[in-house]
Amino acid sequence: MRTPEVAVMAKETPVANGEPPVVKSKYGERPECFSSTIQEVLFVLTCTMAIGINSFLAGLVTVITSFIAEDLDMATAEITWISAAAS
Helix, strand or coil: CCCCCCCCCCEEECCCCCCCCEEEECCECCCCCCCCHHHHHHHHHHHHHHHHHHHHHHHHHHHHHHHHHHHCCCCHHHHHHHHHHHC
8 A cells, every 4th residue: 555645845934133934844843942954853863872772782781791701711600790780
């Protein structure tokens, strides 16, 4: 089943005092805290990475513990502190 393509209708509203025009679309106006689309995209990416960083760290600790144990000549019981420190 194909989804119909949606055309975004943007309309510029002129603003006095030499300010740039406000672009209004059918989705609403841009929040005042964001001055550009790039800022909005970077904000979303930052929030997404903040959620995923915990899983990334847990995977990193799981992979790197064998290398740490080998380099420091540690027994299996001695490397449990690495996992405990990361949680």
